[in-house]
Every structure is written in structure tokens, then in C-alpha cells.
Amino acid sequence: MNKSLWIVIAVVALLVVFGISSYNGLVGMNENVNGKWSQIENMLQRRADLIPNLVSTVKGYAAHEQQAIAAVADARAKLAGAAGPAAKAQANGELNTALSRLLVVVENYPNLKADKNFRALMDELSGTENRIAVARKDYNDAVQGYNTKIRSFPTTIFAGMMGFGPKEYFRAEEGAKQVPQVKF
Structure with a gap:
């Protein structure tokens, strides 16, 4: 065989090895992002499971505060039905707002x-x-690493062909940076 054929075979072999390595790396990073997202969902579910007990305790003291209690229940249901980081973030924001209102009610009941x-x-x-908060940070860090990898050259060439697209960050809802005002 001539020398140029060996060079072509070597280049093709290197491209195949690089492609396999890139693919396996992207699969690992994708699974890491999915695992971090599952951790967020796990913690959101934990909080959602605690809320009925909290609401029941508050009901015993503040039976006439049904509007605040109903808002928490509705927001909890929305969170349970939300799919994807954007929808979960929005539903999480609504639940945070409802819980804040419930805690204002609690302030009126020292017992x-x-x-x-x-x-x-x-x-x-x-x-x-x-x-x-920790799970959201870990998830966003994993998304950042993954998104950086799939957008970096030369991985970006293979990522698109192999079906790896960017992931969504878990973003704070609108108004989250504003401090809530509590008035009695």
C-alpha cells in the first residue's frame, strides 16, 4: 500500500475515535444535567409534600383565612403539573408567593x-x-458545562449531528429580586 492511503486511514481512524469520545462525553454530560434536574424535582416534591401538613396546622388556628390557604393549595397543584425548567420555575415562583402570603397570616397568630x-x-x-437552592445551582452549573461543551469547536460539529441540543437554565421568576413588603 502506498503511504497516502495509510495517512487517510490514520486520519479517518482519528476522526472515528474523536467522534466516539465526543459522543460518550456528551452522553455523560447530558445524563449529569438530567440527574441534577431530577434532584431539583426531588426537592420540589419534598417541599410540596410538606405543605399539606403546614396548611393543616395553620387551618386549625386560622380557619377564616381560607383565601391564603387555597392559594397555597392551588400553587402546589400547578407545581406538580409543571413540566420543564421554565414551567417549574414559574410554578415555583407562584408557590413562593402563596407561601409568603400564608406566612403573613401566621404572623397574626402568635399561638x-x-x-x-x-x-x-x-x-x-x-x-x-x-x-x-443548592440543587438549582448544581443544575445550572451542569447546564453551563454541557452547553459550553456542545457549543465549543470541534464538538459543536458532532453535537448537532448526534442530536445534542442546548439545555434550559432554571431561572428565577420575574420579581424574585425584589424584597416582598409585609404590612400589618
Whole structure:
């Protein structure tokens, strides 16, 4: 065989090895993003599971505050039915707003704030909120790494052909940067 044929075979072999390596790397990064997203969903579900207990505790003290209690239940249902990072982020924002209103109601009931069950539920909810924040950060970091990889040369050439597209970030809802005003 002549020398140029060996060079062509070597170049093709290198491209095949690079393609396989790129594909496997992208599969791993894609699965990492999916795993991080599952962690967010896990924490959102944990919070959603705590909310009925919190609502039941508040109902016992504030039976006439049905509007705030109903808003929390509705927002929780929307979160459960949301699909994808954008929809989950929006539903999460609505639930945060409803919970804030419920906590304003709680401020009017000092005996409720002193209740052992209520305090335990609030501690659990607070811990879950922290876990959600960490999970969102981890997810967004994984999305950033993945999106950077699929947009970097030469991987971008193979990524499109292999069906790897950009992932969505979990973004804060509109108005999240504004401090809520609580008035009594």
C-alpha cells in the first residue's frame, strides 16, 4: 500500500475515535444535567409534600383565612403539573408567593408560631428551601458545562449531528429580586 492511503486511514481512524469520545462525553454530560434536574424535582416534591401538613396546622388556628390557604393549595397543584425548567420555575415562583402570603397570616397568630408542630414544619420547609437552592445551582452549573461543551469547536460539529441540543437554565421568576413588603 502506498503511504497516502495509510495517512487517510490514520486520519479517518482519528476522526472515528474523536467522534466516539465526543459522543460518550456528551452522553455523560447530558445524563449529569438530567440527574441534577431530577434532584431539583426531588426537592420540589419534598417541599410540596410538606405543605399539606403546614396548611393543616395553620387551618386549625386560622380557619377564616381560607383565601391564603387555597392559594397555597392551588400553587402546589400547578407545581406538580409543571413540566420543564421554565414551567417549574414559574410554578415555583407562584408557590413562593402563596407561601409568603400564608406566612403573613401566621404572623397574626402568635399561638400558632409557638406551636411545636408548626415550628418543626417550618424548620423542615426552611431546610428544603436551602436544598432547592443548592440543587438549582448544581443544575445550572451542569447546564453551563454541557452547553459550553456542545457549543465549543470541534464538538459543536458532532453535537448537532448526534442530536445534542442546548439545555434550559432554571431561572428565577420575574420579581424574585425584589424584597416582598409585609404590612400589618
